[in-house]
Amino acid sequence: MKRILTGDRTTGKLHLGHYVGSLQNRVRLQDEYDTFIILADIQALTTHFEQPELINNSIYDVAIDNLSVGLDPNKITMFLQSKVSAIAELTVFYSMLVSVNSLRHNPTIKTEAKQYGYDDLSYGFLGYPVSQTGDITFCNADLVPVGEDQLPHIEQARKIVRRFNNLYGRGQAIITEPEGLISNTPRLIGLDGNSKMGKSAGNAIYLSDTTQEVNAKIKSAVTDKNRISLRDKGNPDICTVSKYHEVFNYSEYQNICEMCRNAKIGCVACKKLLAKKINSILDPFRDKRTYYEEHKDEVRDIILDGSKRANIVGNETVEKVKRAMSIHIE
Template sequence: MKERVLTGDRITGKLHLGHYVGSLKNRVELQNQYETFLLLADVQALTTHFENPELIKDNLRNVALDYLAAGINPEKATIFVQSLIPEIAELTTYYSMFITVNSLRHNPTIKAESKERGYKDMYYGFLGYPISQTADITFCKATLVPVGEDQLPHIEQTRKIVRRFNQLYQPVLVEPKPLVGDVPRLVGLDGNNKMSKSIGNAIHLDSTKEEVNEKIKKAKTDPARIHKMDLGHPEVCPIYAYHQAFRKEDSEEIYQNCKKGQIGCMECKRKIAQSINDLLELMRERRVEYQNNPKKVDEILVTGTERARLVAKETMQEVREAMGMNYFTN
């Protein structure tokens, strides 16, 4: 049997180039190697957007379109909606019975995100995010979970929950392994933060050619370069980081020319804008096909969710048997 991968996104907004570099590009490759499940995490989006559920509804299809436009093949990967798999909610409840609040409070990712958001008191759903994520991973018995370094504490928490469940009841759950990619976070257009939809320093995957050109034109560069012939410091320039991500084969030449003051920032921006537009052009073509056939997108989501639900039912049958909660079955 192929190993099974579980990955996905909280659907709080359209995806951007940071998502593509950090995960989506890798997912397109993974679907050819593993049995891949892609989660549209609408319930987990409520952990930070519970007061704005219409945002989640609007972005369900936007994120699905981003997946399909980027090259996710629904014949190879199962795209499904989290809230439509009730077994995930059931597993979340069971796991929460034997996980201490202290272990959740000390999760480094939870601590960092709560500080970033200025939470003095954490909501139950936000604090319990690692438990919900464990249910996402284990409902389909995923063996591999692609993550960045900052998400490793969540996966370790999942592994601990799985071990605890298997010790308490029966060894029916699979302990997943993290699949850590060596991909740096893409810095935002402001040069100060990672590319983020919430900060507004991102290039979205559905951007037009004109939007890409305009955003790159306004992007921050090396603050020490005032004139074209000034010696540059590409290591601190966001535009050079984009060259490394999208023009890897030519990035060393850009680096040397910038250091020597042999290329101006506008020329450097023009080159990277062209490369980004070349990348997005194929996505635009795919996106138009699906946008012109919205029923097809809905069919993909419904079919994927039905497929995931079948797997979930099988897992839950084993879980209930292990816990002795299969009351009326022989």
């Protein structure tokens, strides 16, 4: 069975965008691959180092989000990044093999630095693609599920692994060269219609939201601003609610669009249909969430047990790496 490495930064609860973009795919892949789920608390520090309480609280939030959507703790290895020493060691070794210029020219780094308003990058932020290489390779992951915007990080990891193997492998691959498993799932825009759904943008429906919260958020979602009354014909192509119907209510999407264009359904009724559909998706997750929130000791044990397994695997990898680099003594 091939191995997958995927996961989330612990910077807050996960939302529908995460579910559409990655979580539902993880649930499917856990039956096909040896799945490692990283709770990336160290990487969270690259942008949230001044909010340690948020990062700490989010460890449980993110773990429960993953478990509530259907990830089975008996099938996956969920671990805390900061508890796996091999990741830190490999990050140091790999940092010798990558230039500062290549990191500065990484398009994802550029985009995220602009997003956070960073003019003077910290060492940790600039180098987190190197740390990600440690995340991926400590367990010799074969595949990393990513969106197209994360491909530069995967390519950076592949370059580092190739250079390491060429320098120290003596004709053998000490480290597995990972491949990106591209997800073709749609990127969910925010309720405001102006950007992708994001934790910090205030435009998200969270997996932990109650029925009432979902109803209220969808009620406030942006629709066709030119449609003033029910008699006006709408344009679903520029309507946020329509785009959500396409993702979550696809069987009814064409019919809803047709009714909108012909003024046979109003925005209020359209939003109620969407809210009902999304709540029907979230209801099973809510049941599991209630269980895990009432049994946080069980969640803690899942994380700690996963971290133990991750350390066993990681220590074996580091031992091979050190031997290949001739920096060990008997």
